Amino acid sequence: MTVRRIGSGGLFWLGLFAATWALSAYSFQIYKALDARWVIRFPKGWQLPLERRISDFLDWLVDSASFYFFSFKDLTRAIAAVIEAPYQFLRNLLIEGFVSGQGDSAVQIAPSLSWIAVIVTIAAIAHYARDIWLATLVGLCFLYLAVFGQWDSAMITLASVLIAVPIGAAGGLMLGIAAFRVPLVERILRPVLDLMQTVPVFAYLVPILILFGFGPVAALVATVIYAMPPMVRITIVSLRAVPPEIAEAGRMAGCTRRQMMWKVLVPAATPSLMVGVNQVIMLTLNMVIIASMIGAGGLGFDVLSSLRRLDIGGGIEAGLAIVVMAIALDRASQAFADRTMRHAPGGNILQRHPWTGTVVLVIAATLILGRFLPAVQSYPEALTVTTGPVWSQAMEWINVNFFDTFEAIKTFILQWLLLPVKKFFAGIPWAWGIIATGLAAWRVGGWRLGLLAALLMGFIAANGLWAKAMVTIYLCGVSVFLATLIGIPLGIWAAERPGAGRVILGIMDTLQTLPSFVYLIPVVMLFRVGDFSAMVAVILYALAPAVRYAAHGLRAVPPELIEAGLVSGCTRRQLLWRIKLPLATPHLLLGLNQTIMLALSMLVITALVGTRDLGQEVYIALTKANAGQGIVAGLAVAFIAITADRILSALAEGQRRRLGLT
Incomplete structure (x- = not known):
């Protein structure tokens, strides 16, 4: 019975991971044994000239394109x-203000x-x-x-x-x-x-x-x-x-x-x-x-x-x-x-719209008084x-007093998490990476999804971006894993404790309204540039969906099912693990989906703090005004996001069907 249960799904994923790990660990030895560089790097002669074609097209569009009586x-x-x-x-x-004229002759009207x-x-x-x-x-x-x-x-x-x-x-x-x-x-x-x-x-x-x-x-x-x-x-x-x-x-x-x-x-x-x-x-x-x-x-x-x-x-x-x-x-x-x-009150226009009259009066009064005051x-x-000096001094104080602690945490995570995962993804041969992605998508959503995922990953390899795409996937994967590890417990806490929920969701509101660049400043000051700084910034930026979807999913569990669990004698812990979390799984997967989307969008911005991934490729294209390079690298990021989105959406839909929620 156990073997049959594992064979129905778990054995497939175990075998796929084992094959990927083996090929990643021994890809360099395979390359040396076969004397075939194409094992680890897509052949340059096979690469698509898409980057050059896009740049040439845009140059033609700006310089030569015309439509009858006007140019582009x-x-x-x-x-x-x-x-x-x-x-x-x-x-x-x-x-x-409104002026007439230009330069020294300009007069304010x-x-x-x-x-x-x-x-x-x-x-x-x-x-x-x-x-x-x-x-x-x-x-x-x-x-x-x-x-x-x-x-x-x-x-x-x-x-x-x-x-x-x-x-x-x-x-x-x-x-x-x-x-x-x-x-x-x-x-x-x-x-x-x-x-x-x-x-x-x-x-x-x-x-x-x-x-x-x-x-x-x-x-x-x-x-x-x-x-x-x-x-x-x-x-x-x-x-x-x-x-x-x-x-x-x-x-x-x-x-x-x-x-x-x-x-x-x-x-x-x-x-x-x-x-x-x-x-x-x-x-x-x-x-x-x-x-x-x-x-x-x-x-x-x-x-x-x-x-x-x-x-x-x-x-x-x-x-x-x-x-x-x-x-x-x-x-x-x-x-x-x-x-x-709302029902509008009677009377004249000022009585019906008192605020309008107030605004007009204030504008007129300040225009007149502003000339004298x-x-x-x-x-x-x-x-x-x-408050600038206060923030700067606070950051300096934290650096002085907690530098050794931060450095120890950074070294531990780099040594035991980031570097091993990076080595794993960097070693995946491009051909097997395409096949493995297609097989995973096929298993989850059928042959159409499998074919789409394989084609999208093939596009990345065919444009010479496989190595940088693997760095992007590694950074995104680790960041999303940690954001989910932090976010789901916070979401459970917010759903189970309404008082704590108001505070937690309020903090998530603040994190979502902060511009993405703002995260980089304290992170760089505390951890300097590198993959670890990028990971921390991505986690902070992408944390909110994991928390929100977990809280929403638990709150959306039908009350009658919870009541049935209580009648059956379930403890609070059993209610959470055997009823609420399984029924909230579709919401958790959607939260994971959104976390990945935000993580990928933030990774491009973390190119400013020294990452060597597709985000850096896009940023370099911007600094050089190289449209072809930027668009191709941007499409590569988009195709990773679309592949993840389709796979997770298919998983969520399958879970809904299994739970009878559709």
Whole structure:
């Protein structure tokens, strides 16, 4: 019985691992015995010339491509002009003021909105969305930006957000509606969205830089591409989730197809669609640092320049400013998602909309008073507070007092975990790696998934990136393993103890709003550059999904099953291990999936701290403006992510079927 049970699944995985370990351990000896270098390295003569072809295509597109009466360069300039005009208007409105003329002859026509007017306006919007408590929170968040000297950079970032979010949300909504109406469009969009969400941002910064040049417009285009996919997916899901009786009522009322969409389905799905808008906002804010590398400016540039100078205090201070802005915009957008229609009071326009009147009066008053009292227009520099030295001193104190402890931990993990795992993956011959991945995917999801996984890994080998891909998989694998090892117990604790859950999930909220670059600064200061620093940064960044999905999965266990366990005499421990965790397995696998996605996206950024993987390849391509190299390396990262996603999704679906949850 035991042999049969092992043979049904465990024997396959045991044999696959044993074969992989043996070939990894003895691949060099096999190469020497056969005198065949191709055993460990894909033959150079067989490699695809994809990198050169992509670079040549983009050069042709920029220099020679034309369409009847205009060239491709004219098209990109037109797109840039359409984006730049409202962006510059918002910059003028929020921070720079409106001027006439250029250089020394420039004359200011009107000042920008004062810091007081901006805070009152954003607080009024928050009050409209929910209540006075949200208005207070949002107002205090923006006051923080002024008090801590981050106002100018924050307004530049806010201008970028106010342009990128509407474009990303509207574009995602349109594409989602098209996919909802036409199944063919959805089938075409699905792999495109997969690539948009898994290709590292650095990879498509290079072609965007070539097409649009260095500056805020290129940064905005990259931000929109990065932030749009969740809106498309949520739009499709939200429209399909509209109750059939609502759609039937629309048809009975004689609605046309257009009216059905815009007057029935979209309004009914608005709360869910606002969740998509919230995701666009958060991804836009997460992108501001990366976009600053191609000219976005703002808080992102402050964090990036602090990282380059290893200025721990300045980097954390600017990073916290992004977090504060993210909290304010996140809470406001969530409030709009939950908002219900309210009965408007009677009376004139000021009585019906008191906050609107207040905002207009404050703007007018500050415009007038600002001419005589500079402190009304701009927050007084003498009253600003800085915490930079505090953070720097705290980091120095930790380094001085705990250096030996950190060094011992680092040495132990390097010696007993990182280096052995790295050696294992580095030794896997490319041919067997492709076959083993295909077999694993076939076992989990059938021959189609197996073929897809083998082809995607074959693409990596055929472009000469196998060795760097193995380093990426090793770093991602170790980081995800440790994040899961930490995250699942925390998720169980959060689910079992509501008080602890509020604290734990609150910390996860903070970790998710911190920009990815912010993690690198303290990690480098404590552990210096290298694989260990990269692993710590990835664990911190990717921890949240493991915790959240574990907590959600345990809370989603049907109460009647728990009641049945209690009636059967199960202890608290038995309830957890024999009922809750098995039923939560699909959620745990989805959490693992999301942890891998976040880990891969962070690994590209950790190239800045000395990793030698695909992320470094993408970053080098960005510094050299080599579009072909960046796109091919980015696709390699994306294909690893897609392979992991499909395998884990198939595992989760199989577990649901076994548990009878489908």
